[in-house]
Amino acid sequence: METLVVDHPLVAHKLTALRDVRTDSPTFRMLADELVTLLAYEATRDVRVVEVTVETPVSPARGLRMAKPYPLVVPILRAGLGMLDGMTRLLPTAEVGFLGMIRDEETLQAETYATRLPDDLSGRQCYVVDPMLATGGTLAAAIKFLFDRGAEDVTAICLLAAPEGLAYMDKTFADTGHPIRVVTAALDERLNENGYIVPGLGDAGDRLYGVV
Numbered sequence: 001m002e003t004l005v006v007d008h009p010l011v012a013h014k015l016t017a018l019r020d021v022r023t024d025s026p027t028f029r030m031l032a033d034e035l036v037t038l039l040a041y042e043a044t045r046d047v048r049v050v051e052v053t054v055e056t057p058v059s060p061a062r063g064l065r066m067a068k069p070y071p072l073v074v075p076i077l078r079a080g081l082g083m084l085d086g087m088t089r090l091l092p093t094a095e096v097g098f099l100g101m102i103r104d105e106e107t108l109q110a111e112t113y114a115t116r117l118p119d120d121l122s123g124r125q126c127y128v129v130d131p132m133l134a135t136g137g138t139l140a141a142a143i144k145f146l147f148d149r150g151a152e153d154v155t156a157i158c159l160l161a162a163p164e165g166l167a168y169m170d171k172t173f174a175d176t177g178h179p180i181r182v183v184t185a186a187l188d189e190r191l192n193e194n195g196y197i198v199p200g201l202g203d204a205g206d207r208l209y210g211v212v
């Protein structure tokens with residue numbers, strides 16, 4: 001598994017504001033949206049393209065166009081929805097699949113309550129978006145759904161990752177031969193006794209959408 005921590009002053013600036021407990025929900029949503037656009041720029045470096053020629057007003061010009069089948073973007077509900085618009089703005093031809101998952105706050109096990117994905121993902125590049133990679137249980141389960149349906153490679157875009165979560169992902173997919181990349185704005189210190197990322201930003205879903 002490949003991990004990329006995007007090292008850029010604009011990313012750090014926006015992430016710092018996102019972490020701040022005084023940041024309200026509307027601002028949090030705006031910052032998450034801006035951050036995903038910056039992360040997606042790096043995360044899509046390997047997106048498949050084909051060579052094409054277009055006519056400029058002056059002459060033919062060779063260039064690149066997104067290749068088919070177009071990528072699939074998969075937000076993990078609920079918090080991942082806060083990253084969807086930023087992704088589709090950058091990848092307007094992408095298809096969107098949905099996974100609803102919730103982590104049991106006692107056992108820290110992820111439970112799936114909704115799946116709406118294409119049945120056949122053969123040859124597809126997939127981008128999973130979820131702000132938090134904590135124990136890694138949620139993301140690993142989500143990625144298994146995609147590989148089980150034939151996905152070619154999966155890139156996860158997170159705002160924050162914990163070392164424990166990355167280690168779990170590494171262990172889970174080590175011998176599978178599946179290409180996986182994790183792109184994150186920061187690698188934090190650790191998880192606390194409740195499975196929260198430290199220093200983190202708290203509960204991403206609650207900060208985006210309020211407590212339900």
Ligand SMILES: O=P(O)(O)OC[C@H]1O[C@H](OP(=O)(O)OP(=O)(O)O)[C@H](O)[C@@H]1O
Pocket residue numbers: 076077078079080101102103104108110130131132133134135136137138139165195203204205206
């Ligand atoms: O790496 P893990 O330990 O599995 O935890 C990370 C998951 O927890 C959060 O979602 P949550 O379960 O709170 O659901 P929500 O998006 O509805 O708030 C987060 O958005 C991830 O999906």
Ligand SMILES: O=c1cc[nH]c(=O)[nH]1
Pocket residue numbers: 132134195196197198200201202203204205
């Ligand atoms: O720190 C954490 C861990 C899991 N989910 C969150 O929203 N935040």
Ligand SMILES: [Mg+2]
Pocket residue numbers: 079203204205206
């Ligand atoms: Mg939550």
